[in-house]
Amino acid sequence: MSRTLIKGGTVVTASETVRCDVLIEGEKVVALLGGDAPEPTVDRVIDATDRLIFPGSVDAHTHMEIPFGAATSKDTFETGTQAAAWGGTTTIIDFPIQMKGESLMGSFEDTMAKAAGSSAIDFGFHQIVGDVNEQSLADLDLVLEEGVTSYKLFTAYPGVYYSTDAEVAKVMQWASGNGSTILMHAENGSAIDLLREQAVARGDTAPYAHAATRPAALEGEAAHRVILLAEMTGAPVYIVHISAKQVVAEIAAARARGTNAFGETCPQYLYLELAMLDQGFEGAKYVCSPPLRDPAEGHQAALWQGLSNGALQVIATDHCPFDFEGQKTLGRDDFTQIPNGLPVVEHRFPLMLHAALAEQRFSLNRMVEISAAAPAKMFGLYPQKGTIAVGCDADIAIVDPAATSVISAETHHMNVDYSCFEGMELTGKVETVFSRGQLIVSDDRFVGSKSHGRYLRRGLNQLLF
Numbered sequence: 001m002s003r004t005l006i007k008g009g010t011v012v013t014a015s016e017t018v019r020c021d022v023l024i025e026g027e028k029v030v031a032l033l034g035g036d037a038p039e040p041t042v043d044r045v046i047d048a049t050d051r052l053i054f055p056g057s058v059d060a061h062t063h064m065e066i067p068f069g070a071a072t073s074k075d076t077f078e079t080g081t082q083a084a085a086w087g088g089t090t091t092i093i094d095f096p097i098q099m100k101g102e103s104l105m106g107s108f109e110d111t112m113a114k115a116a117g118s119s120a121i122d123f124g125f126h127q128i129v130g131d132v133n134e135q136s137l138a139d140l141d142l143v144l145e146e147g148v149t150s151y152k153l154f155t156a157y158p159g160v161y162y163s164t165d166a167e168v169a170k171v172m173q174w175a176s177g178n179g180s181t182i183l184m185h186a187e188n189g190s191a192i193d194l195l196r197e198q199a200v201a202r203g204d205t206a207p208y209a210h211a212a213t214r215p216a217a218l219e220g221e222a223a224h225r226v227i228l229l230a231e232m233t234g235a236p237v238y239i240v241h242i243s244a245k246q247v248v249a250e251i252a253a254a255r256a257r258g259t260n261a262f263g264e265t266c267p268q269y270l271y272l273e274l275a276m277l278d279q280g281f282e283g284a285k286y287v288c289s290p291p292l293r294d295p296a297e298g299h300q301a302a303l304w305q306g307l308s309n310g311a312l313q314v315i316a317t318d319h320c321p322f323d324f325e326g327q328k329t330l331g332r333d334d335f336t337q338i339p340n341g342l343p344v345v346e347h348r349f350p351l352m353l354h355a356a357l358a359e360q361r362f363s364l365n366r367m368v369e370i371s372a373a374a375p376a377k378m379f380g381l382y383p384q385k386g387t388i389a390v391g392c393d394a395d396i397a398i399v400d401p402a403a404t405s406v407i408s409a410e411t412h413h414m415n416v417d418y419s420c421f422e423g424m425e426l427t428g429k430v431e432t433v434f435s436r437g438q439l440i441v442s443d444d445r446f447v448g449s450k451s452h453g454r455y456l457r458r459g460l461n462q463l464l465f
């Protein structure tokens with residue numbers, strides 16, 4: 001088995017910052033060697049002098065090649081996982097989507113067929129339940145056996161993915177019986193649809209209306225409702241892509257009552273804002289759901305605070321990229337036709353590094369917690385993923401904390417024609433990435449392979465009270 005020594009760097013995990021060398025054998029970390037340890041015989045030495053060595057990052061929310069209205073998200077598993085690797089992410093959790101009238105097991109098998117053999121990094125799945133019926137519930141038993149231990153439901157998008165309160169409760173009852181976790185897209189879809197219809201009827205069709213018709217109160221209301229349903233049924237609930245301060249407060253209050261309620265936010269809700277939609281049709285580049293919010297209302301501040309104080313546990317991306325030309329432009333005359341979603345998978349870990357290194361939003365250890373360790377624990381992958389320790393997968397990102405880079409669509413690796421973070425200068429640069437002991441990014445080149453990534457059978461949530 002091939003042996004690699006990462007020498008001279010500082011290992012940063014969620015709990016420690018330690019000057020030590022990392023010995024990799026095959027796919028695993030086999031030793032962390034302190035200063036006076038004899039140097040082992042190895043096949044390769046990576047010089048990590050003045051570098052920080054992080055666990056490969058874990059993005060618990062991506063959408064490669066998913067349909068949204070008339071468009072399909074541009075990154076395939078092949079392009080999206082390579083872009084993730086460039087940014088130090090070595091695990092993604094994506095979503096098979098059961099659409100109304102379709103087989104749930106069929107959607108799992110189709111997504112597996114797309115991802116297997118096409119992913120540069122390891123991947124798992126959360127199952128989207130888009131049509132709650134007896135057959136779907138029977139199929140959930142089958143996907144659970146395949147290591148899918150979390151399921152996403154929507155109180156948004158009526159007629160597409162939407163579930164009624166009774167349907168949500170029914171799947172939660174099923175989950176509470178086996179300890180799996182329910183992911184919720186929490187927005188009040190039917191009230192939002194009313195506002196959308198009214199906006200279109202009065203000719204308010206520009207991208208800004210997308211945000212104006214999805215007020216923060218309707219995100220807070222839906223979060224409140226699904227947390228109460230989780231309390232009624234006993235299922236753990238994880239609210240995805242939180243943009244509103246009301247939801248942070250709902251989760252904090254639920255956790256204070258001892259409820260297994262968890263929250264995820266995404267870099268776009270921290271660094272981007274409502275005004276970006278207010279620039280004519282260019283605003284379509286920033287259309288996602290829930291929408292970007294107004295910092296003057298305190299949403300961004302509440303999200304940063306929630307990530308620091310533990311009210312929110314995870315930073316993911318909700319990566320769902322659509323080209324501006326040809327895809328976002330489907331909604332040029334009507335914002336309701338703009339495919340929802342932003343390209344983020346490459347920049348989540350670099351943005352969080354920047355938040356820790358340059359902005360001192362939180363410590364580097366807390367940064368590792370929210371971007372790697374907590375998602376790994378939340379979704380039953382720890383300590384195989386999310387840390388650097390003897391026996392864990394050798395998923396590693398080596399960072400030069402003194403280097404800087406500028407985000408641009410000209411240089412990014414996502415298969416999409418714009419960047420929503422265009423021109424942002426970041427402190428800290430991911431230089432070298434390993435996935436299960438294989439070098440996949442080195443010397444400004446992707447050196448991995450399209451078929452290296454393996455499907456991850458996951459355990460249950462490890463963060464339950």
Ligand code: URP
Nearest residue numbers: 288289290318320340341
């Ligand atoms: O705008 C978004 N969030 N697109 C992706 C689909 C979803 O709701 O997660």
Ligand code: ZN
Nearest residue numbers: 185240241289
């Ligand atoms: Zn969603």
Ligand code: ZN
Nearest residue numbers: 061063241318
């Ligand atoms: Zn999503």
